Amino acid sequence: MATFISVPLKKSSEVDLVKPLSKFVTATYPAAEEQADYIRSVEELNKLRKSALGRPLDKHESSLEILLRYYDQLCAVEPKFPFSENQLCLTFTWKDAFDKGSLFGGSVKLALASLGYEKTCVLFNGAALASQIASEQNLDSDxxxxxxxKYYQLASGAFGHIKDTVLSALNREPTMDISPETVGTLSLIMLAQAQEVFFLKATSDKMKDAIIAKLANQTADFYGDAFKQCQYKENLPKEVLPVLAAKHCIMQANAELHQSLLAKQKKRFGEEIARLQHATELVKTVASRYDEYVSVKDLSDKISRALTAAKKDNDFIYHDRVPEVKDLEHIGKAALVKATAITPPLSAKFTDLFEKMVPMAVQQSMSVYSQRKAETVNRLVGTMREATNLCNGVLASLNLPAALEDLSGDSIPQSIVEKARAIVQQGGLQSIEQLIRDLPELLTRNREILEESLKMLGDEESTDSELRSKFSQRWNRTPSGDLYKPLRAEGGNFRSVLDKAVQADQVVRERYNTHCEMIALLCKPEAELTAAIPSANPVKTLQGSEVVSVLRSQLAQLEEVKKEREGLEAEIKGVAFDMSSSFLTALAQDGAINEEALSMSQLDQSYGNYSQRVQASLRSQEELLGKVQASHQEFSKLKQSNSEANDREEVLKKLASAHDSYVEITSNLREGTKFYNDLTEILLKFQNKCSDIVFARKTERDELLKDLQQSIAREPSAPSFNVPAYQTNPAPTAADPNPAPRTVFVTKPPNHCALQSFLAGCDTA
Structure with a gap:
């Protein structure tokens, strides 16, 4: 007997991995060289899938190697790309391995946007091919x-792994071939067949009868377990059940045969005959019920000869009492097989195509770390800029340093001249007004991209809802409304950001309107600027006074503080640290990344000293401003006070304040322009994400609609009229023909009840 069960492979539809994965790579990895390497790897992955699934595979180890290498690559790539329905959406379609379909309906298949589903089906094919390769082996050689x-144990382990992981991997009801019940049964069958191979090896090597009996008895147990598991599995080929029942009996018969030889050696001739009689009953039943599936002639002849000889010797020589089968001592068991643990890599030649790409957990941690770093830098820089603006505002309110330069009372203070020159060099009013005109266009473009993206989601969601209402429970895919929640939340955040940006733009415009008259004055030629500033009586007596010298010294110190602050800002912006190595180490050691703890520790280490220096700069400014205000108060008392001088000082203050406002407004407008341009890039990526998922959902929708139409076509039509009573009495007909077998076996359906009762009888010994 050398009948072994092998499993057919599942068939998959073609999937283009290149386009979606390349888009993700292009969006995520801006470096040209890195990007090109990863895109080449994506193309290699696509070729590997075609080699593993896109053609018929030979029953050879090289074909299995390709399948396992693709499975290993899927395991390696899973943590490096965001495979999910609402991110990187790839739909994989697989047919049920055991369903042969119908003339009109086609075979049962399932399409899911799940890499876990693809992994499960690829591993199923690996197990199936391993079972086929094992069944092709020459069992007459070592x-x-x-x-x-080896291959049966690998198949058993793979099917067992699917049993343990399929429901969590798919998160929905699988097809029958990969259901936990089916693959659990297949795992038991493969384990039983592996044990049978060890039995054959022991028999071939003429090992001790006690050992062979235990191996055979354990094999019978394994086949019995497999039979119990699959007796209600209508989706499996119908010939599987009788083969398992037959093998359970045959292996028990072998166990009894070798145990009888052991009894003979121990001169227990009655036990020898009882065991041989039980073995004879077992093989007779197999021959009468399952001869279409297995041949037991050789075994039957061997047992028959042994029983005839044993009876003859006992009748003429020993006269030993023959016990009942139920009174015989149970035969021991020896399991020499174990399902192979599925721990990638399974392929001996596996090399990760994306070895240099960091896992998504690290990418996400890096993204959050970058945000934390940006917040830290912005906080420190913002604090210093606020302090500088405060300093400039205080000095402008005191008309410093212009008041010290204007002791003559008729010429333009040098600081005002320099401020006017700086504004003209930066483009003056024309530059700032152009920036203001550009903002609404940039805002409108961003709003249009965002609204178009959300409209795509809304349109597809409406279609999905209509079809769900039409097909009810048959429309068994994730509702679009649930799937799009993260994208809608992201879109809501973008809306909020744009609304805040509009408010910020309005503040900038109002500030510009407040200062535009004085900014325009600073843009005029020096002669016109001089004429616009009121004259005042000279205060030459103050030029050599101590208070003026002290004020000038204090202002110089303030300028030095501001210059140091500019250098400090450049240092803070230039701090760089590669956190990816820290995150990778944490992931390797702990299996997870505590991003917050690692990031905060590194940020404290990198910016703690800068934070102290910023605070020291603020304290120095506060102290110096206090001294400047005190000195200015003394200076004001000494300065001649009249209406012309007051008017002149007021204009000079406004001019100084207009310059500072021009610098700040220009900076704000340029930052706003950059913000809108950067946001456009982000929104285009968001639009691509929406477009990709909508396209994937449309593809999945069309596939599901096609499957539903085929399913409806397979359903029997209900009668459209009542049949007359006289036509309801059935005429005698021939027995219904048996359905054609779906594997290499040719059979008729077994009698399950008879099999169960027979097995119960087999297990009594």
Missing amino acids: EGLKAAA
């Missing part, structure tokens, strides 16, 4: 026996 045992 090499063939070893290979068969």
